[in-house]
Amino acid sequence: MKHIVIVGGGYAGATAAHWIARLGRQRSRVTLINERAEFSERVRMHQLASGKILPTRRLAELSARVRLIVGRVERVDPADRRVLLADGGTVSYDSLILAPGSAARQPDFEVSGPLHSVATHQEALRLRAAVASTVVGDPVTVIGAGLTGLELATELSAVGHRVRVLESDTLAAWAHHRARRWLRAELPRLGVELVATTVRGVEAGLLQTDLGELRSALTVWAGGFVPPDLLGDCGQLNERGQLIVDRALRVPGHPEVLVAGDSAGVVDQAGRPLRMACQTAVPMGARAAGNALRIVHGRPVQRFRMRYVGTNLALGPGHGLTQVSDFDDSPLPVYFTGPASARVKEIASRGAAWSATGS
Numbered sequence: 001m002k003h004i005v006i007v008g009g010g011y012a013g014a015t016a017a018h019w020i021a022r023l024g025r026q027r028s029r030v031t032l033i034n035e036r037a038e039f040s041e042r043v044r045m046h047q048l049a050s051g052k053i054l055p056t057r058r059l060a061e062l063s064a065r066v067r068l069i070v071g072r073v074e075r076v077d078p079a080d081r082r083v084l085l086a087d088g089g090t091v092s093y094d095s096l097i098l099a100p101g102s103a104a105r106q107p108d109f110e111v112s113g114p115l116h117s118v119a120t121h122q123e124a125l126r127l128r129a130a131v132a133s134t135v136v137g138d139p140v141t142v143i144g145a146g147l148t149g150l151e152l153a154t155e156l157s158a159v160g161h162r163v164r165v166l167e168s169d170t171l172a173a174w175a176h177h178r179a180r181r182w183l184r185a186e187l188p189r190l191g192v193e194l195v196a197t198t199v200r201g202v203e204a205g206l207l208q209t210d211l212g213e214l215r216s217a218l219t220v221w222a223g224g225f226v227p228p229d230l231l232g233d234c235g236q237l238n239e240r241g242q243l244i245v246d247r248a249l250r251v252p253g254h255p256e257v258l259v260a261g262d263s264a265g266v267v268d269q270a271g272r273p274l275r276m277a278c279q280t281a282v283p284m285g286a287r288a289a290g291n292a293l294r295i296v297h298g299r300p301v302q303r304f305r306m307r308y309v310g311t312n313l314a315l316g317p318g319h320g321l322t323q324v325s326d327f328d329d330s331p332l333p334v335y336f337t338g339p340a341s342a343r344v345k346e347i348a349s350r351g352a353a354w355s356a357t358g359s
């Protein structure tokens with residue numbers, strides 16, 4: 001029986017495990033290796049950090065046909081077709097799906113004081129403890145006004161904190177200019193101050209910026225994601241640190257290794273890298289699963305094609321901005337806001353978790 005191993009049980013990896021369990025029947029077995037026993041609903045990490053209780057989904061309950069190993073993969077050895085675990089164990093494979101996601105990118109400024117992040121479950125829990133011990137009224141700073149930074153800032157503002165977001169670049173470049181204008185006007189109404197500046201350093205209780213020193217009781221870095229180092233064992237990385245794959249998600253030189261989710265360096269028809277998003281990770285996980293089965297059973301693989309429909313930005317409980325897009329992710333002059341947007345975001349988030357875990 002052929003053995004398919006999946007590294008990472010997030011949106012891409014759990015979806016892949018689920019699909020292989022359903023499609024592989026008796027001719028292949030699947031092992032999922034994840035650092036935690038539970039599925040991390042990463043799109044809700046800003047809610048976890050601000051004090052919400054999230055439902056627990058155990059990866060062991062995915063399917064009786066998925067063997068779960070809770071552990072950390074330290075290295076991949078594609079020459080011998082095996083992965084090496086932090087506890088010294090090894091797992092051999094016929095086909096491997098790498099889906100270890102991403103974590104917070106290293107900041108490009110000096111850091112000598114506490115700097116939090118919300119990119120992973122552990123970081124969100126640490127931030128949650130720091131938020132709980134921050135006095136309401138003391139300044140909270142989020143560095144980076146991307147989707148994650150804005151979702152966190154508005155969530156913290158909704159629970160009473162005084163929040164400012166520092167950004168050196170264009171606000172919401174992913175949105176149509178009308179949606180961007182609406183967002184710029186809406187943030188102050190939600191109690192979030194947007195400051196255009198570049199951060200030069202983070203010290204204890206203080207930020208060094210182009211505008212001078214800013215006092216900050218709690219500082220969070222939301223400057224983007226980067227995949228783990230692990231991927232470099234298998235092939236060439238792109239400028240975002242993702243492992244470059246072909247259109248069928250296979251690693252050049254190691255066609256039995258596939259990559260899915262934030263770790264996959266996939267480009268669209270126009271050669272642009274795809275967005276790191278659960279919206280991308282779920283269909284990629286499904287395609288990687290199908291192709292892993294095709295590879296181990298000697299059948300031709302299929303190409304992965306992504307079709308986007310929009311971007312959802314949560315702006316605190318019951319509020320948001322939904323930017324409708326073309327299939328290629330370019331914004332259309334259509335957007336909606338408020339409770340309708342929040343409902344769409346909730347349906348999308350639940351749908352992604354359901355696709356990955358079946359619950």
Ligand SMILES: Cc1cc2nc3c(=O)[nH]c(=O)nc-3n(C[C@H](O)[C@H](O)[C@H](O)COP(=O)(O)OP(=O)(O)OC[C@H]3O[C@@H](n4cnc5c(N)ncnc54)[C@H](O)[C@@H]3O)c2cc1C
Nearest residue numbers: 008010011012035042043073100101261262276277278279
């Ligand atoms: C606060 C926040 C809000 C977001 N909101 C949205 C949104 O609204 N819409 C959207 O589309 N996207 C959103 N994203 C992005 C989205 O969460 C990611 O793009 C998505 O999680 C990527 O899925 P993945 O399966 O590639 O990786 P992940 O979901 O990160 O899963 C990777 C898994 O691999 C495990 N892992 C990593 N390394 C190892 C290792 N060495 N050994 C074993 N296991 C390992 C991790 O523990 C994790 O369980 C948000 C992200 C954050 C942080």
